[in-house]
Amino acid sequence: MHLVVLFHNVGGYHAARLRATHAVCKTNGWTFTALQVVGQTQEHPWGNLANVITFPLQTILDTDQSKSADQDRLVRSRLSAILDHIQPDVMAIPGWGFVASRKALSWCRRHRVPTILMSESKADDEPRHWWKEVLKSWLYVRHYDSALVGSRLHADYAVSLGIPSDRVFRGYDVVDHDYFVAEAEQARHNPDAVRQQQPQIPCRPYFLAVTRFIPRKNVSRLINAYHAYRQQVAEPWDLVLCGSGIEADNLQQQAQHLKLDAWVKFPGFVPYTVIAHWYGLAKALIHPALQEQWGLVVNEACAAGLPIICSDTVGARYDLVHSDKNGFLFNPNSTDDLTRCLVALHQLEETQRQHWGERSRAIASSYRPENFAEGMLQAADKALNHARYAMDIINM
Template structure:
């Protein structure tokens, strides 16, 4: 299989004959085979990465191997601050690493959300959505920390029930995956079936409506390299509550201005934050949503293009690395693993 991959990748790159290759990461056989081709044909390679130093447990030997592999690239395009610093830690010079990798089509989400809000009664009926709700969107897998989210939501409802005049919001959790049955079971255990909706996987064209009619967005992942759903929520003008283990936090979440961060291991911390957000006035929620739009305006496809072009220009101006025998053997071993 690896031999066929190497041959097909070589054929594809030979046909395209790139002046510079933009390669996503360094962990997959496809990425490593593309890097091999660039080195063999003396073409500069730009690594695109959303990995940061804290998204997984790190081991000295693995980091040493990564440093050797990353040193073979001419430049880097990272998601944001944390991701850029990690590439620099792995040996890429600071003046050869740029940001802009993790973006979404802000205009698509903003335009469609505005249309939905202008016709919200009809959309709310069509989608059977409650009047007030927190929104979350994730694959139903362990790293998304959805069981903690449900426990925190149960804690939120308990706390809100003690406060006079506060009517708890519902929770809508978009997505699907292997933990669906586990989550359904947890809803029964926590007596949340009337308050938590699981619409399943939602097609891209329908996503803006769920964002537009929500009051706030919650992302509880641990770990998370970035979290593009946070970009989507902010583009539609939502306040965000985001795990402090998400790689997007330093770039996208201004504490108390457009959202809040929390320890994803703390059910109580998240539950209290949900209470605090649901107690905010509509005017304050709108102000925070406006700040979300302002912040995420710096993370667009145009921002990606600018960062990519800067990385390409630097890569073309940088002498191409000549791999040592050890580097060749290391790449071959990593491709075969």
């Protein structure tokens, strides 16, 4: 049995999931292949991942050519050629919005290969129009044989689009939990050595946000809330904003205008290979997004043992953030509500903050790569059985 898993681009957390899946496939006597549409992207420069990609991986395009009119044509033709060559018996495909996803689904339907939908879409991601939902369901979603999703919210949405609930499995949104535990603890035990290697990490206590600088990530409101927070507490912490994006210049200008230059830090994009050290030396993670399908940085920060301040629209909110137990939830449209959470977390006793961080780690321990692999094989078995049943009906 040959399982093929397609991603747009294999980064650090994808690699962890795929390693675990490869291991389970080997245990079960299955063949495994990972496919990625592009090998390098500007949006996610993951850094050198050669040591963590220990599974068969094929790449359709070496670099992202999204500005080229020929990219879609190249993806379609090369993906078809690869699938013709490797001949999957069951294939996991990320959603329906990518050209590669739709092409893979079409190829599998044509060759009667069972398919697994990998999805972290939920109903409240954006305003939904009934006629678009009907088209989405009939053109794409109903043709999948099973699904692997992250949360209950994702499962509910997949069911609403036509996948029976008994064919929907959990475990999609995981990270390499043990890696973030180990690296964060290393940073705490050797902070001077870590800061010598990464001098941009502040020596003062700091809140941390790891995000992209685009409007829906809501970083501008976070800066305003941080400005208000500084006026309400003694000895306020710094704010570190790791990331890059189209709003970077505007956000830095905003911090300058509010005279926050000395306390709001913009270290740029911090690669996967070292980001755990930034978690390890932080006081808490803030995830301020207006909308987020899941939020894997919450997994990472929980594994690193941090309390969490999280928007109540983030997909991981019910799973990973338990209000007043390991963090706070807030309304991302309210600067005052976010300020309240910053002040409240700052004012906790240090022992309680540590207890919340320990609770975060315990919660996140159920979201490991092995959970992805287990869910994937359950979804594969269900897809294969459903496809066989459908063929039996056709052949009656």
